[in-house]
Amino acid sequence: MPKGYVGKLLWVDLTSGKVATTALDEATARACLGGSGLGAKLIHERVRTIKGPLDPSNVLCFMPGLLCGTVVPGANRTMVCALSPATTAWGEARAGGAWGPTLKYAGYDGLIVTGKAKAPVYLWIENDQVEIRPADRVWGKGFFETDARLLEETHKDAVVAGIGQAGEKLAAMACVMFEGTYARSAGRTGMGAVMGSKHLKAVVVRGTGGVPVANPTGLMKRAAEYGGKEKTLFKRNFDLGTAGTVMATEAVGDMPIRNFLGGRWAEKAERVSGQVMFKKYGKHERSCLSCPSNCTLVVGRPAPGSATPRSTRPSAPSAACASATASRSSPAATSSATITGWTRSRRATRSPSPWRPSRRGCSARRSWGCRCAGETARR
Numbered sequence: 001m002p003k004g005y006v007g008k009l010l011w012v013d014l015t016s017g018k019v020a021t022t023a024l025d026e027a028t029a030r031a032c033l034g035g036s037g038l039g040a041k042l043i044h045e046r047v048r049t050i051k052g053p054l055d056p057s058n059v060l061c062f063m064p065g066l067l068c069g070t071v072v073p074g075a076n077r078t079m080v081c082a083l084s085p086a087t088t089a090w091g092e093a094r095a096g097g098a099w100g101p102t103l104k105y106a107g108y109d110g111l112i113v114t115g116k117a118k119a120p121v122y123l124w125i126e127n128d129q130v131e132i133r134p135a136d137r138v139w140g141k142g143f144f145e146t147d148a149r150l151l152e153e154t155h156k157d158a159v160v161a162g163i164g165q166a167g168e169k170l171a172a173m174a175c176v177m178f179e180g181t182y183a184r185s186a187g188r189t190g191m192g193a194v195m196g197s198k199h200l201k202a203v204v205v206r207g208t209g210g211v212p213v214a215n216p217t218g219l220m221k222r223a224a225e226y227g228g229k230e231k232t233l234f235k236r237n238f239d240l241g242t243a244g245t246v247m248a249t250e251a252v253g254d255m256p257i258r259n260f261l262g263g264r265w266a267e268k269a270e271r272v273s274g275q276v277m278f279k280k281y282g283k284h285e286r287s288c289l290s291c292p293s294n295c296t297l298v299v300g301r302p303a304p305g306s307a308t309p310r311s312t313r314p315s316a317p318s319a320a321c322a323s324a325t326a327s328r329s330s331p332a333a334t335s336s337a338t339i340t341g342w343t344r345s346r347r348a349t350r351s352p353s354p355w356r357p358s359r360r361g362c363s364a365r366r367s368w369g370c371r372c373a374g375e376t377a378r379r
């Protein structure tokens, strides 16, 4: 087995309750390089048996990227892959954080979930121990609360991936969320709905192993060099997050307003930019695992009587898209809109016009057939 892999895949069938591991063979590892490449291969081999995205036969893969769990800067992504309920074709979403690396520390290069549980469940993976546990206590709850409760039930150092009510109700825009209030989201192609269709509320992972690399000292040296360069190149990211690019994006007419039906918002872009928003509400908090970017900043005031921050800093698309679409431009409103997502920002429009899914697909043509933002197009 080449270095960088731990050499095992974890399979869970929720219909039968069977848990199994298989060895990852070297040829597959070299050809697919982990992540969505490996997910695509596993799904492609079974695609003829899949009756639909929300059918128990759909294959849901959680795949850490190849370098996940090493010191390589930024190597922390988890790919979530399945047939998409939004497009009925290939579905893939990704998120940063620590979930993917933790799955590798637990000893697995990927998790593949098939079938459908009779009642809501969550998976508890702690190194070699894998349990399918009832999730009735958290079914119907939002993700932040789910995360907190499942950490109480399992281990404080574990990492949670899960869904909220949108995933349970099989909404085609439902995300898979990671890490509670420091939320990282695998937000495209409705992977949360695939979890919901399997009655799978969450996957909680704790791993205490490591990832073998061929030359630890050499890798550490290169990572330190690259990480240092990255810090200089992306200084604005450290200070302001990707929301620091809002004004530059507006200047070239590329703000993602109403599914790219509009691109300019000269009069108000500055008010929702990182430069303005975070002066008032932000403070540095943390990075995803092994990323020197430190772009995760907590914004908003803590809820009364709580030490828990309300949200992490909105990214550039969230800041621009949520506030401009909802025609709200105060930093507080932008922060709130991105905390509670589209539902709240839609309510804030006060427009009697109904919101309907766009049939045109993604107007940016970033992906053929993409309807990721189509839900927000207002006719």
Ligand code: SF4
Binding pocket: 074, 076, 096, 097, 286, 287, 288, 291, 292, 293, 294, 295, 296
């Ligand atoms: S800290 Fe920011 S830049 Fe680094 S991986 Fe996470 S989201 Fe990406």
